[in-house]
């Protein structure tokens with residue numbers, strides 16, 4: 370089927386005062402990507418980090434920095450994040466309905482991998498043109514909680530979107546984010562998600578490596594049957 374399991378701890382749950390060592394700890398625990406939540410206090414009611422922090426972290430790691438832009442004007446972030454060393458740039462479809470073609474082109478021109486995300490209430494059909502268009506995104510991030518805060522409860526009803534996407538696009542990277550951990554990974558993996566973002570379940574566990582390994586195993590078990 371051609372999709373790989375990617376386990377991406379959400380650095381939102383890390384100790385931001387020790388970001389570089391927290392990032393290295395996650396990589397040592399087996400993380401594939403580091404998920405970076407960029408929030409502007411407008412698209413979502415929380416304010417986190419931006420390009421300066423990505424630039425600082427990039428000096429300490431070569432890891433894939435999977436940036437999720439929970440911002441109203443993603444276009445404004447392309448240039449700074451490209452310069453800062455972001456790897457993936459995932460924007461929200463709800464704020465990009467009129468300019469996603471330009472956005473994807475600019476993201477790619479800065480050497481980043483474009484992705485699109487959608488909130489729980491947004492119909493999955495809205496992202497189909499972005500996967501199939503002239504300037505396709507390379508990943509769809511299905512939010513499994515309302516974006517804005519870590520530690521929320523996984524919304525099982527969002528799995529219908531993951532199933533629909535996987536049926537339509539067998540080799541697409543499908544990421545899920547929010548409330549993922551040992552008790553919810555089976556739902557996400559069996560629906561077809563292969564990129565798993567997890568914050569509180571990984572950072573809050575006594576053995577983060579064990580949680581990462583369990584989630585990877587579940588995704589791999591499902592993927593090999595495709």
Ligand SMILES: O=C(CO)[C@H](O)[C@H](O)COP(=O)(O)O
Nearest residue numbers: 516517519520547548568569
């Ligand atoms: O994007 C996010 C919130 O908008 C976080 O990445 C997400 O909620 C992960 O945290 P947790 O695993 O604790 O739910």
